[in-house]
Amino acid sequence: MSRETVINWVLGLGLLAVPFIALMQGEPFYITLATRVAILALAGVGLNLALGLGGMVSFGHAAFFGIGGYAAGILATHAFNQEPLLAWPLTVSGSSDMLVIWLVAIAICALVALVIGAITLRTSGVYFIMITLAFAQMIYYFAISWPAYGGEDGLSIYVRNGFPGLNTLDPIQFFLICYAVLMACLFISARLRDSRFGAALQVARQNPDRLAATGIAPFNIRLVAFVISAAMTGLAGALFADLNRFVSPSMLSWHVSGEIMIFVILGGVGRLFGPLAGAALFIVMEFYLGGITEHWQLFLGIILLCVVLFVRGGILGIMAGRRVHA
């Protein structure tokens, strides 16, 4: 077992242990904190697929995070009010079943990512960064100015959506759902990375001409990866909305895109468990710095700046050493 594999196990089992230790210590607040880590790490795992493996620096993943959140919020609202979502040509009703909500969130995010990706992936480098940012802003402003679902004020989910056979209002059970989804997506990511598709995606990052010369179009490979990446981040958004029982345009704001990117880079770009390490460190810093000073963002900024300038390769880069294939 390599050192990175050991660290991955420690991270994965460590996160699983936190809520149970918190429960024994009688500090249920930490369960919510761990759930936040699991959900935000999931958003990072999604971005890592595009950013780490595919080299697509998307600065607009908040769009998918927010769309996933709104999918949960809108379906739950319609189910709560017993209004059909669509009356014609066929009746579509809302839902408060997480499985249905996840499917809808994934499908819509994949569809939106297909459209955004088809346009943005024609560009590269700094253009790609700015255009993904601009598309996310477009959806952000749309959410603010569209009054049907709360507009700027956002949308409350009065009762957390249910999962068959489980009580989602119990913090531990909700944490376990989020944790299971995170692990499933990590497993999918690992399988994708080691598949023929993953190999093609990494070559598309390293040398697109060579990939094209072997008869594989880099554009298509990148687009598929972008869509999968968006779907995972959207799923995280749906869970995040359920965690807070609230969804608002702030989930779509460009700060969220920046934060998801920070999770990935803080943990180590392209590392399987990097987003988990990054999200955990970010949340812990946010929590403790926030407890010390009101101006914690200032210190977060300084720490972040130092990490970017002086610590290359993120947390996993320090702990597990350089990879052979950077």
Place this chain on the structure above:
Amino acid sequence: MTLALLIEQLLNGIQFGVMLFLMAAGLTLVFGVMGLINLAHGSLYMIGAFLCASVALATGSFWLGLAASLAGAAAAGAVVEIVVIRRLYDRDHLDQVLATFALILIFSEGTRWVFGSFPLYLDIPQALQGAVALPGGAQYPLYRLSIIIVGVLIAIGLYLLISRTRLGMRIRAGESDREMIGALGVDIRTLYTVVFALGAALAGFAGALVGAIQSVQVGMGEPVLILAFVVIVIGGIGSIKGALIGAILVGVVDTLGRILLPELFGLFMGPSQATSVGSALASMAIYILMAVILALKPQGLFAAGAQ
């Protein structure tokens, strides 16, 4: 909809575009010469506005505030370049995005620490209060008209600076081949600091001018920054001409879209529905414009390499 209203809104759009140009010019210069994507440009805009507002409050003179914002933003830009940005030129865009994102956090929270969370207000200087009569019988604020004139003068000045002076020659040389001008004995490090400070001064100046129209508050730079990105993407990164045309285009489309789209939908919808659909679409209009332009020309209208 009268002609006078239309002219007034058109002027508002141009004034907004001129502001965007001041922001976008610095961004596009820094990207063109140093290959750096700087998210913290909006923070320099905010610093300019805060300096102008606080100096004007302390001395009672808007003009002193304006001078302070120019000097202060340029100094802040030079310091940031020397301490942080200089280490980022050789890094990939991902590191640049993240480091300058961290700078935003530092600047925003630092400003909030010093000035508090309440917005500051800046009065329009005495000499520029009042309105000008427009053809068609409308009145237009003199201050906004002055912003347009100042912006056009700066655009001309920048054009002359870049095409006619030695500094401009070096900037252009830095855009096309940075190793070569280094080999010819030009001090590249100082040149980069100067270019960055110039961009910062333009952003700070824009912030100070806008500070008298809007409230001066933390986070005011971010929406403008993102619009400036849209501008330079539309205009072609690295091109000053592209930045000017892109800025006017974005300013006018955004402003007129907010007026005309609800009216347009009002032709075949109920008034309340037309307002909500129209304003939702209007807030997306410039991004749609950008997507269309990029679908046709992925490098923007005036790509620096394609001249």
